[in-house]
Structure formats: C-alpha cells, structure tokens
Amino acid sequence: MDYQGQISIEFMMIMATIPMMLLLMATFTCESSELTLAMAAARNGATQGASLDSLAVYPDQAFSNYSQKNQRLLLPSRVQILGIEYQNQGYNPVYQKTKIQIRAYASDPTLKTREDKNCMGERINYYIRKSIAGTFQTDHMSNSVFNPAFSHRYYYTTADVKWC
C-alpha cells in the first residue's frame, strides 16, 4: 500500500483553524493597537501643549488675544499634566467611525482665574488633537484646529481640561 502524499484529517483541521484564529487576532490587535497609539499620541500632544503653555510661547493670533484679555498668560507658568483618559462614545453614522472623547487632567497653582485656565486648556486640547492627526497622517481630513481628529476606525474630540 502506498502511503505517500497523504495527510491526516487532524492536520488539515488544524491548518484550517489556525489562519482563521490568526485573522481574528490580527483584527483585534489592529483595533486595540490603533487606540493605544492614539492615546500615546494624545499624551505626547498634552505634554507638548503643557510645555508650550508653561514657556508662554504662542502663535501670533493667540499672542495678540492674550495681550488684550489674558496678560497673565504672557508670562511663564507651571502647567503639569496629571493624566489623560478616554471614553468610547459609540459609533457615529455621520463619520462612519467610533467616537472617542479624550479628557486631560492638569494642574497649575500659578493660574488663578477660570478664564486663564480655559485658555490654557484649549491649547492643551489643540495639541492633543494635532498630535493624533499627525500620528495617523489625517491632517488633511480635519479643519485648522483638528477638531475632530481622525484615525482609521475612530474619530477624537476633547472634553474641557479638568484643572485639579
């Protein structure tokens, strides 16, 4: 009897199951890796925003606004990012993506007024969104303030920074 060229049924089943499992795992990995990367980008952006806020170096328009209304912000401060968290707000059929809302927690004992904190918070949020758009190279899909920012499966908005 010639046994050459024959494989067992078990081997065939294993060979059929493994690629399916791998395909499923790859899909989950891609999804979670995308969100992980987005959060890493958000942390990076928040740190950049906090550093630039602390150094009080601003673009022309912001500088001009602060010169008139928030002169305290023209001088250096001590903005610290305490944490960043996100909330999955579900699928949005308009964008055909899942909405993620990011909230940063920050502190700065030198900032006293609510208005100053709001201005600093807006800048931190701007850099968070910018960093996400830059990381996923989706700048062209967003407006000038990157609101919302996009990745492949998600889109990101930012809630007001919570000052502690």
Added chain:
Amino acid sequence: MSAEFLLASMVFLIILSGIIGIAEERSKSVYSIQESVEARIIAEKVAQSLEDAYSGGNGHELIVEMSPSINGRDYRVKINSSGVLVDMGSRNCFSTYLAPRVTGPKHTEKNIVLYPSKRYRITHQRDEDGNHFLVIQETI
C-alpha cells in the same frame, strides 16, 4: 511562506507604522519645545540684562550678545515700555522688566529692535531732571 508568517508580518507592519508616526510626532514636538525654550531664554536674558543695568545705578553698563538664531530660525527682539518681545515670525514670546524707560542712541526711540548675532551695550544714564533711563546701542 506560511499564512501565519504573512499575518504576523502584517500585524507587525501595522504596529510599526503606528510607532513610526508616534516617533515622528514626538520628534516634531521636541523640536518645537526646544525652539520655545531658546526663545524664552533670549527673552529672559534681555529682560534680566535691562534689570541688571538698571539696578547697577547711574553709569553702569553691560554688554548683551544676541544668539545667531533660534533653533536655526531668524528672529527679532523688540523692546518697548511694556516689555521684551521675541518675534520669530509666526510665534512670539514676551517678558517684562523693571526699568522706568528704555531708549536708543538718540535718546528718543520708544521701540528698539535687537538683531541676531549682534552685540548691544546697555548703559544706565540720568537726565538733567534726575530721571533714570537705559540706553541700548549696537557695539562691536
């Protein structure tokens, strides 16, 4: 090549592309922060020099040397009664000083501009009425 290897490579490439994106953004962020730090240092240095010259009393003088660029970018330092402004074209940085009046070599200038790579002499002077003021002029 096995299907597993292809899938593993695909996942690896997806993760790698994300990491490259993050690294690129972080590099841009560091560059931007470095530029801001340099601008802040220049603003504080000029403001500190003005205060040092003022606190030194009548006749005190010092030299301030301007950096050739801010992280490779051109810039101007504008001084007026409200403070010291470092203008990098698209971004600005501001610092204040405690001195009553700052002027130029003609003693009438209200806005003084300092340029990169130049040296400036800051002199504390007093007029006939006893008012103290600082004079900034380019030097060699």
